[in-house]
Amino acid sequence: MARTITTGIDLGTSGVKVVVAELVHDRITNKVAPKLIATGWAETRGLRHGYVMSISDAARSVSAAVRQAEKIAGVTLKRAFVSANGIGLAALASLGSVTVSRGDAEVGDLDVNKALEISEHDLPNSFSLNRKIIHAIPLSYKIDGKIVLGRPQGMKGMKLEARTLFITTIEQHLLDMLQVFDDAGLEIEDVYAGPLAAGLVTLSKTQKIAGCVLATIGSETVSIAVFENNIPISLEVFPIGSTDITHDIALGLKIPIEEAEKIKITAGSNINSTMHTWTTPSGLSYSKKKLDEIIEARMHDIFELIEGHLKKIGRSGLLPAGIILTGGGAMSADIENLARSVLKIPAKIARPAFDADRHGLPETLWSTAHGLAILGLTQENESSMGIKIIGQARKSFWEWLRQFMP
DSSP: OOOOEEEEEEEOSSEEEEEEEEEEEETTTTEEEEEEEEEEEEEOOSEETTEESOHHHHHHHHHHHHHHHHHHHTSOOOEEEEEEOSTTOEEEEEEEEEEOOSTTOBOOHHHHHHHHHHHHHTSOHHHHTTEEEEEEEEEEEEETTEEESSOOTTOBOSEEEEEEEEEEEEHHHHHHHHHHHHHTTOEEEEEEEHHHHHHHHHOOHHHHHHOEEEEEEOSSOEEEEEEETTEEEEEEEESOOHHHHHHHHHHHHTOOHHHHHHHHHHHHHTTTOOOSEEEOTTSOEEEHHHHHHHHHHHHHHHHHHHHHHHHHTTOTTOOTTOEEEESGGGGSTTHHHHHHHHHOSOEEEOOOOOOSOOTTOOGGGGHHHHHHHHHTTOHHHHHSHHHHHHHTTHHHHHHHHHTTOO
């Protein structure tokens, strides 16, 4: 019997994460379920803030991580689901309205598609210029000014309105990423916004229905995705990350950046430590209190940015499921308490089940690649509202993409 295997690759600024998953039969539950069978990791070269600065360097990084995963999985990896990350990601909601075309005033697929097309056409040029839409997610419908609960097809009225969230990335950067994977000998099966992919393994359906914000704290960026009624309603990326914490530590303790990075990692892995002083790799002692103050100051800045976005979209203090933290920077000391203090909502670190070698890295670092791998396997995720809608944009996306393929 042929094996069903998918690969998810998260090309981050600090590291390339590869997760390989396979559908296997669970004898206990007598069900087919995804299982992680291999991972690969390599330090990323040639990226900055999610932008590809050197295609050749980035391709070598991807190849190194893929070879590592191939060795563990015992298979050759040829295709992968990949993430779009970085400050090039942006989202904007747009409204489109049409007059119902049928004589009996019944809304059909043609009316819905037309309303979505108009909402895309009405995007401001300042937002769409030099950008490519990767996700088009209907947020809500109205018929004759009244909100529709569920799908509008089959209902009757004179005017249909569709409010749609468009998630885009800079077109040139998307093409550069395509070239990176092509040079690494891989075919891209699909491209998903990193925050949405991470949400597949870090958020429950209950959390997404109630309302929550997923914050992925990377090395040079912090990306957030806000969910409500089981769909993403907003996305934002900030040009700040855990590398800024490293620089703050280096300046605050007056030590080399290499030592500051080791201290940051150690502090994250010893969040509940009762030690009052720690020692640097070079033998210098420092106050744990001072280190905590340095880290908390930068994390406070990050949460202030998130709070500002929640205020902008009218969700400040109004997300019952709170904020869920993931990414490499999510292991910073006392991060949950600080998030609760600034945002005034519940806060927790996402700890998705990870039953594969993590190469000594925290499980939060693998959320995006994990989600991408699972995405290609599970029908449940494919039929969930967010991913099903995303899939509707694939045809036009790939028609555009093929013209650049050799």
